[in-house]
Amino acid sequence: MSNSNESNETDGPDLSCFDVFSDPRYTALAVMNIVFSISSILCLLVAISIIVLFKKYVHFSQKLILYLCIASLFYAVSNCFNVTPPDVATNTASRGYCVVMGFLDQTVYWWMINCVAIIMIDVFIRVAFERDTQKYKIPYIIGILVPPLVISWIPFLYLSYGPAGIFCWIRNKNYEDCSTFDIGNYFRFSVYYIPFYFLMLVLAVLLALSLCIARRKRKQWITGNLGKETKELQKKIASEIRPLLGYPILFMIISIFPLISRIYDATEPDEGDVFYYILFVLLVTFYRLIGVTVSLIFVLDQETRKHLNKKEIRAAYMRWRGLEKRHVTSYKFKVGQSDSFIDKSTAMTEENKQ
Secondary structure (H helix, E strand, C coil): CHHHHHHHHHHCCCCHHHCHHHCHHHHHHHHHHHHHHHHHHHHHHHHHHHHHHCCCCCCHHHHHHHHHHHHHHHHHHHHHHCCCCCCCCCCHHHHHHHHHHHHHHHHHHHHHHHHHHHHHHHHHHHHHHCCCCHHHHHHHHHHHHHHHHHHCCHHHHHHCEEEECCEEEECCECCCCCCECHHHHHHHHHHHHHHHHHHHHHHHHHHHHHHHHHHHHHHHHHHCCCCHHHHHHHHHHHHHHHHHCHHHHHHHHHCHHHHHHHHHHCCCCCCCCHHHHHHHHHHHHHHHCHHHHHHHHHHCCHHHHCCCCHHHHHHHHHHHCCCCHHHHHHCCCCCCCCCCCCCHHHHHHHHHHC
């Protein structure tokens, strides 16, 4: 690093801030990024395969999980390629590559976060109002896809996408002399930090309200004099929201690490600060393993886990390929948890079709 600085002082401006890979610790982080991202891709492909094989996409609550798995897969794939080129400060092609990757990272990450937000909103509507949310399918999809596509174009103003350490995102350094790029910092707060933590706060409030309302209604179900059909409907609602709650809780926990890192970064730590590096390692680890964690939450759900045996997987695969039509009556195939507001006759018809 000292030789590089000396040469920069004599030959031109100091651009050492872009030479992060001269430190082997950051090279190791780049390798971790790729390895963990590939792990997430493989786990998410397994989860999506299970959803397709066992047709766990028929009901709307299942579709929400599928949307999250697909968005997380896009995020994991983009992470595999999101590494700042070493010559980004001097090479126009590398700079353009980093701009594209920064835009993709911002967009697909918000797709994933919006999927989690929609899941939490859906849970709250079901618990608080006991309404059928199937009619909100189109608004949900628009809410997931459109806002990130619109907002992610804002940092193209002043060419704000670029190198942000070992990853490409919204840059905070000027290419000319490594001085602070203030506009980039403004964009980071306006299109990521402020909306992200505001959304996490809203989701935390919705989660707390949902749990309180569910607990109160559960007591009413137990002590109240309710009809049989009403009790069955309420049990279905409870069984459907239970596997969905794990996803917003996961992202709320993960959101703590960038907040700590941002607060500590405001103290302007030295490049060799060990604690800052540890925070960065934790950040990379948790964010690049999001796909693995999402897959585990899905697979460990009781309704999914009980189908994961050799016999049922083989039967589902044969059925998916259309090779078991003659023996369909001998195989009891379950679609999974039904939606709360589907009546019994519809559910029985679906089982007979299977």
